[in-house]
Amino acid sequence: MAQSISREAALRVALAARELGSLPVRKLISALVERLELPLTEAKLATVTVADLQLLLQGDDVVESEVPREQLKQAVRLLWGEGIANHDLPPVAHYADGDMPGSIRVACASNREQLLDGHFGSCERFLVYQVSPVEVRLIDVRPTLAADHAEDRNVARAALIHDCQIVYVQSIGGPATAKVVRAGIHPVKVANRGDSGGEALQALAQLQQALHHPPPWLARIMGVEAGSLAPFAAALAAGEA
Template identity: 55%
Template sequence: MTTTVITKTAALRIAQAARALADVNAGAFAAKLGDSLGLPITEEKLAKVTVADLKLILSGEETVEPDVDSASIKLAVRHLWGEAGDADNLPPMDAYVDGEIPGSLRVAVASNTEENLDGHFGSCPRFLIYQVGRNDMRLIDARSTLITEDADDKNVARAELISDCQIVYVQSIGGPAAAKAVRANIHPVKVPDGGKARVTLQRLQSVLDAPPPWLAKILGVEAKSLSRFSSAEEE
């Protein structure tokens, strides 16, 4: 007589949660859950796991990157509950044809839910892609990161996924991942508190006329803070 130690549905939920935790070892993760919840691991038991429980389960383990953020842990818990999916509350897209917004930037936003900036670069299930100009902002794409999961270097694959963007906004990103984004000519911007994606991008819009040096470099214009020195030299 064989004893089932984990149901198929529970195994799928654990695999999805492992992906959300950025490089967690799914086997070790399942074993820790089994130690905590008791065998067999069922959907009913996973549905009772809290964020605090998951943090305790992962504490002291080397199965998770040191910079795993609370948003990723919350997403992992939702996967364990069976409530999260890649198409979960996906916002509607805006019509856009290349060149319609002259002088605009293409910006990626790491997102776990709806139209929110609430994702970790290495674990968010999708990047929302916006075309951002001084007076116009359009959500033009939502790119699933599922295709990056089998890559030899997931962070490089994620950078390639958004390689047409100049900026990526994230709630969290590790140092090595940030370096890989920069090498792909994508400027990472951390917003630890997260929030509504469009609110953050409105702040970007507000400085396009007088960009700080890092943004001026991306736009290929002179930073306003440096223009007074150029004027003095010309005089």
């Protein structure tokens, strides 16, 4: 199903599911697919009415019949694409290759705003930042909905951030870790700071400091020699001479 729903449509469905409360995204998308058929496109989502949504959800006992009508109306607006720009989505800045010399690309597992509050296998989206010693720039927001309908969701999620060198998460399982590493991405678990998870920018500020004097693991990612290894490399070179 990964090719059957666009990134924009996936984002609309994810936000609509959140508006409806604790409704799992998978249940909402299954109900929409049954009603609209594949491929699930922005044009098809724009045809959904409040009555349609209430009927298809209640018909499958997906949501309680007591869901307030205003809540259903807001969910429909999100399916139409209305208000998404202001629906806790952080603004994305333009980036072109070469804009930030000495930078690396970092993904953060997130569910809301610019919070680093997601688990690798269940976060709603990845925030993608370009990070240099002097600047942190959010360059993309990538919904994970389409990846979750792939045959191997962990491989699909790793592919979603294939251009990143690091991924920050609150949690990641062993099998997922292996697939992320195999994709050439270094997973970093951050301390749980409660429901909010903490700001992604806080973790990236610490990474910025490390970029000035990178430890060996970060130096490998950056493609430079770690300062802590330089004396040993010099000694080895002298011995060979």
